[in-house]
Amino acid sequence: MTMLWIKIFHLFAVIAWFAGIFYLPRLFVYHAMTEDEVGRERFKVMERKLLRGIMTPSAIVAIVLGTWLWLGYGFTGAWLYLKLGLVGVLLVYHGWCMKVVSDFRQDKNVHSHKFYRWMNELPVFLLLGILILVELKPFM
Ligand code: HEM
Secondary structure (H helix, E strand, O other): OHHHHHHHHHHHHHHHHHHHHHHHHHHHHHHHHOOOHHHHHHHHHHHHHHHHHHHHHHHHHHHHHHHHHHHHHOOOOHHHHHHHHHHHHHHHHHHHHHHHHHHHHOOOOOOOHHHHHHHOOHHHHHHHHHHHHHHHOOOO
């Protein structure tokens, strides 16, 4: 029973994390297209609050509770290690988002809105891959 509660909060944190993972690069798209100073300053605030207020805390909770589930259930198997690999890629993506937020804050963005549109697609595949691995556990 307790483990099911942990799972609920694991999923809650994962969903909150992904809200940001999907939306922050969208903000980068619009930010990269913005010409005026007032608009740029507004995006800087939105990006910082989404990253620090939602994404990073949710990522930490998702990982702590995921580790709890792992040890609590005593799961092993290739599906789990593959999932952790994809979580690792997701963390690299999160780190890249932090770098971009910092570049924009210093008005040092070098990428086009098209670049950010493409980068926005990447986590879609990561999420789909992770869902397939946890639900089907295809490689025991
Ligand atoms: C260190 C990080 C993580 C670890 C160790 C971990 C581990 C686990 C474990 C052991 C379960 C229980 C599986 C089961 O009951 O069959 C679980 C459930 C789940 N995890 Fe994670 N997780 C982590 C991060 C994530 C992330 C980042 C995502 C999404 C992108 C995610 C998505 C899910 C989902 C969707 C379930 C639900 C499975 C079900 O419906 O029963 N996890 N996780």
